[in-house]
Amino acid sequence: MSPNGATEESIVAQRTNRLIHETSPYLRQHAHNPVDWYPWGEAALERARRENKPILLSVGYSACHWCHVMERESFENEAIARLMNEQFVNIKVDREERPDVDHVYMNAVQMLTGRGGWPMTVFLTPDGKPFYGGTYFPPEDRHGLPGFPRVLTAVAQAYAQKPNEIAKTVGEVMAALERLEAPRPAAHALDADVVVRAAHHLAGSYDETFGGLGQAPKFPNATVLELFLRVYYGSGERRVLEMVLHTLRQMARGGMYDQLGGGFHRYSVDARWLVPHFEKMLYDNAQLVPLYLAAYQVSGEAFFAGIARETLDYVGREMRDPGGGFYSTQDADSEGVEGKFFLWDVAEVRQVLGDDAAEIACRYWDISEPGNFERRNILHVTLDVEQLARLFRRDADTINRLLEDSRTRLLAVREQRVKPHRDDKILTAWNGLMISAFAKGAEVLDDERYARMAVDAVTFIEATLQRGDRLLSTYKDGTAKLNGYLDDYAFFIAALLDVFELVQERHYLDRATALADSMIGHFWDAAAGGFFFTSDDHETLIVRSKPVFDGSIPSGNSVAAHDLLRLYHYTERAEYLDRAEAVLRLFAGPMHEQPFGVSRMLCSLDFFVRQPREIVLVGSRAAAATKTLLRQLRHVFVPNRTLTVVDPACADQLPAFIRGKTPIDGQPTVYVCHNKTCSAPVTTWADIRPLLDGK
Numbered sequence: 087m088s089p090n091g092a093t094e095e096s097i098v099a100q101r102t103n104r105l106i107h108e109t110s111p112y113l114r115q116h117a118h119n120p121v122d123w124y125p126w127g128e129a130a131l132e133r134a135r136r137e138n139k140p141i142l143l144s145v146g147y148s149a150c151h152w153c154h155v156m157e158r159e160s161f162e163n164e165a166i167a168r169l170m171n172e173q174f175v176n177i178k179v180d181r182e183e184r185p186d187v188d189h190v191y192m193n194a195v196q197m198l199t200g201r202g203g204w205p206m207t208v209f210l211t212p213d214g215k216p217f218y219g220g221t222y223f224p225p226e227d228r229h230g231l232p233g234f235p236r237v238l239t240a241v242a243q244a245y246a247q248k249p250n251e252i253a254k255t256v257g258e259v260m261a262a263l264e265r266l267e268a269p270r271p272a273a274h275a276l277d278a279d280v281v282v283r284a285a286h287h288l289a290g291s292y293d294e295t296f297g298g299l300g301q302a303p304k305f306p307n308a309t310v311l312e313l314f315l316r317v318y319y320g321s322g323e324r325r326v327l328e329m330v331l332h333t334l335r336q337m338a339r340g341g342m343y344d345q346l347g348g349g350f351h352r353y354s355v356d357a358r359w360l361v362p363h364f365e366k367m368l369y370d371n372a373q374l375v376p377l378y379l380a381a382y383q384v385s386g387e388a389f390f391a392g393i394a395r396e397t398l399d400y401v402g403r404e405m406r407d408p409g410g411g412f413y414s415t416q417d418a419d420s421e422g423v424e425g426k427f428f429l430w431d432v433a434e435v436r437q438v439l440g441d442d443a444a445e446i447a448c449r450y451w452d453i454s455e456p457g458n459f460e461r462r463n464i465l466h467v468t469l470d471v472e473q474l475a476r477l478f479r480r481d482a483d484t485i486n487r488l489l490e491d492s493r494t495r496l497l498a499v500r501e502q503r504v505k506p507h508r509d510d511k512i513l514t515a516w517n518g519l520m521i522s523a524f525a526k527g528a529e530v531l532d533d534e535r536y537a538r539m540a541v542d543a544v545t546f547i548e549a550t551l552q553r554g555d556r557l558l559s560t561y562k563d564g565t566a567k568l569n570g571y572l573d574d575y576a577f578f579i580a581a582l583l584d585v586f587e588l589v590q591e592r593h594y595l596d597r598a599t600a601l602a603d604s605m606i607g608h609f610w611d612a613a614a615g616g617f618f619f620t621s622d623d624h625e626t627l628i629v630r631s632k633p634v635f636d637g638s639i640p641s642g643n644s645v646a647a648h649d650l651l652r653l654y655h656y657t658e659r660a661e662y663l664d665r666a667e668a669v670l671r672l673f674a675g676p677m678h679e680q681p682f683g684v685s686r687m688l689c690s691l692d693f694f695v696r697q698p699r700e701i702v703l704v705g706s707r708a709a710a711a712t713k714t715l716l717r718q719l720r721h722v723f724v725p726n727r728t729l730t731v732v733d734p735a736c737a738d739q740l741p742a743f744i745r746g747k748t749p750i751d752g753q754p755t756v757y758v759c760h761n762k763t764c765s766a767p768v769t770t771w772a773d774i775r776p777l778l779d780g781k
Contacts (some may be wrong), residue, residue, distance in 0.1 A: 087596075088574070102123055103116075103119065103121065104124055108125055109150045109512060109563055109565050109567070110560075110562070111742055112146060112148035112153075112180040112182070115148060116161060116178050117155065117590065120162070120168070121161050121167045121170050121176050122167075124176065125179050126179050127180065131212070131214060134212035137175070139175050139212065140211065140212070141212065141214070142175070142238075143179065143187075144178050144179050145179045145205065145208070146614060147180060147415065148182075148366065148417065148571070149352075149417045149506075150204050150205065150365070150418075151418040152203075154417075155222070160223070165235070166234060166330055167227065173241075173242035174242070182414055182422065182511070183511070183513075183559070183568065185559050186620050186624070187571065187627065187629050190263070190628060190629055190631060192206060192457065194219060194259055195208055195220065195221070196236055197262050197263070198259065201221070201267060203221045205221060207220050207237075210357055213258070213621070215256045216736060218241055218255070220237070224362065233781070235291070242464060256615070267630065268633065270670075272671075272678070275674075276670055276691060277695055278695065279321065279695060280319075280674075281688050281691055282317055284681035284688050286693055287316040287681055288310055288313070288681055288682055289326060289329060296357055296358045297329070297334075297335070297336040299682075301357045302356045303355050303356060303358055304353060305353045305354075306353065306355045307685075308371060308373035308374055309636050310682070311333060312689055314327070315384070315723070315725065316726075317380075317692075319724070320692070322521075322781045330381060331387075336352070336358070338389075338393045339466060339467035342359045343393070346500060347497055348397050348399055349371050349401065350368050350370050350397065351364050351370075352367055352418075354364045356590075357636070360453055360458065364428060367414075367415050367566070367638070368405060368412055368413065368513075368516045368520055368626070369516045369519055369639045370399050371523070372520040372522070372523045373519060374397065375394050375523035376526045381531060383723035391530070391531060394527060394530075395531060396460050398523065398524060402535075404508070409546050410539070410543050411512040412543060413509065413510045414509045414516060415508070416506050416508050417509075417588065418506065419506060420503070420505060425464070426503075427505060427506050430461040431461075431463060432444070432455055435448055435496070436573075438495055439492055442486055443492055446492075449466065449467060450468065450474055451465040453465065463513070464562065471644050472566060484660075488718070504678060512561055514557050515574045515576075517543055517547055517578070517581075518574070518577030518580060519757075521585065522581045524539045524540035524543070525537070525540040525581070525588045530721060532717055537588055540588065552615075556604060557570030558574075559574050563665050568625065569587065569620070569621055569625075570619070571619055572617050572633075572643070572646065573642040574617065575605040575617075575642075576605070576646040579598045579601050582594050582597050582676045582677060583649065583652050583653070585596050595657075598649070603648060606665065607644075608623070609621055610665065611632065615669065615671070616632050616634075616668070617646050619633050631719055635676070635680075635683040635684060636685060636686050636687075641686060645686065647687070647694075648666075648689070650665055650666035650669075651693050652728065654666065655698055656728060670694055683732050689725075693726045696726055697726065697761050698726040698727050698728050698760070699777070700761075701730070702725075702731075702756070703716055703731045703757045704731075704734065704747050704757070705753070705754025706734070706735070706754070707733045711753065712754040715774070717773070718771050719756070722775070723776050725778070732746065747767070750769055751769070755769050756768050756774045756777075
């Protein structure tokens with residue numbers, strides 16, 4: 087009997103299953119499969135134990151192209167569904183709602199097969215322990231992959247007939263998982279040389295031609311690029327800066343960037359950033375915006391500021407809930423075809439723009455009759471505007487205006503197409519990343535719209551996903567649920583600190599402090615140090631994860647350590663510094679030995695060893711001269727920084743260590759402290775600017 091009182095037979099007969107009662111768009115997409123799906127929970131596990139059936143765990147997310155393919159080929163197939171229902175208890179999980187479940191079983195699949203990804207298919211004993219797994223399986227033997235029915239039959243037979251072998255595999259996997267989740271501090275130095283050596287090691291994989299690391303498929307690797315920028319700031323090493331700037335240019339000129347609507351797709355399947363996996367993820371765009379803003383600060387090139395602005399505008403236009411939060415993803419597919427929404431052919435462009443403008447637009451975005459993707463065209467930039475101007479014997483301003491008009495008109499026509507599905511659940515962690523992006527955009531681009539969006543999103547999270555000093559993880563259709571994970575706390579604390587530095591209102595700092603205390607209270611491992619991924623009152627899984635390695639988002643431990651370091655320098659609470667250092671020491675081994683997987687932790691180490699510039703601006707906030715100095719301060723790239731504006735009229739609202747700093751001769755005045763040494767008070771930009779230099 088199901089929770090709503092229907093029999094097992096009637097559920098299948100109605101052509102809906104238990105997933106119809108879920109809020110996750112991904113789970114609801116599978117609610118009409120003939121598979122007798124359960125959501126993750128005790129009901130499924132209890133049935134597996136009662137009937138002594140193995141569990142088939144399928145994990146994916148709504149924007150995943152190959153998840154849709156496997157659904158169409160296998161989960162909608164009556165014969166395959168019948169085999170699944172007869173032999174297994176079937177559980178479907180949205181990895182974005184349950185990253186705890188995804189993390190544990192993805193580690194298991196990688197141990198069993200040497201690779202991972204989504205859709206993820208894992209076979210478990212009735213007590214939830216993995217013994218076999220993989221990713222996508224086709225409906226029949228194809229391209230060296232076994233057909234899903236053959237896999238199902240073989241696994242069911244092995245479970246029934248070879249219990250000793252299953253038990254041996256389970257024991258080996260569980261032992262490996264427990265070792266992975268129980269790191270121990272290593273006797274490695276924590277110094278700036280570790281950061282520099284790691285960056286140089288990673289630079290060995292740099293693609294000199296197209297930028298980025300390695301070859302196809304190619305990911306943005308935002309945390310690695312952030313590490314390179316930090317090394318440049320500290321050393322002045324021009325080569326690592328050029329790696330970042332070249333990579334960011336190539337990505338933004340390629341098909342991985344939406345040339346009409348702004349925003350980045352997930353990754354490129356080729357080495358030159360041309361053909362993307364077309365889904366758009368909130369977290370990718372949230373991490374790339376600060377990189378483009380930093381590139382603008384360092385280089386002064388308006389191009390980078392333009393990409394950051396277009397990306398923020400895309401998110402504000404298409405991924406923002408009316409209440410202020412941000413949606414999760416946009417699908418790769420529309421009308422059942424991958425990338426269809428984004429593709430063009432020459433005839434369409436001519437119809438929209440006319441022959442003259444179409445010729446220039448097609449040359450600029452490489453739109454040709456043969457096409458560059460399945461006989462159609464992914465827009466990407468092939469020429470600079472100056473080259474285009476010479477080619478068509480026009481001046482650059484005319485070409486720029488023509489291209490901008492073409493972009494506007496093509497986008498308007500594209501908006502009439504059937505759009506990709508949007509997953510409109512709101513995740514606290516990913517919203518934290520995007521709030522930080524909007525706060526940085528407001529600072530660097532001096533745009534009040536972005537400030538309002540950052541503040542509104544904080545208000546939304548606090549109103550819908552916060553209960554006292556505790557966070558929930560996901561919100562959809564008026565329902566907030568699931569205990570917050572480490573990422574929810576770490577990323578939202580970072581967002582609160584970024585908004586504090588933006589608007590300079592003390593209550594944001596106080597809220598960040600309260601949540602940090604809650605994070606320590608519920609996630610800290612008192613025995614070994616570091617933060618668990620789940621809280622002390624969370625559902626018990628087969629192991630309690632303590633993640634360090636970055637995936638598509640930074641590891642929660644790396645961001646939590648950075649949060650605590652920032653809070654220490656604002657509050658002077660030694661506990662924050664001690665715990666941050668404990669995290670860094672716990673994961674010192676991977677920082678020395680596996681820098682690619684822990685590049686965000688290395689960024690936190692950089693903050694720890696180099697120490698921040700603690701910038702205090704004293705002056706009336708309403709005064710034009712104060713605003714000018716603040717704008718200048720924000721336009722300089724200083725990766726390790728605290729920033730506080732002290733209005734003499736309300737100095738009592740600020741932390742104690744800032745009090746006593748006064749303006750000189752009635753002018754707005756800047757103090758810059760570093761490594762427990764403060765500069766003399768300065769009032770002119772010519773004197774302030776050298777104090778911000780990292781070299």
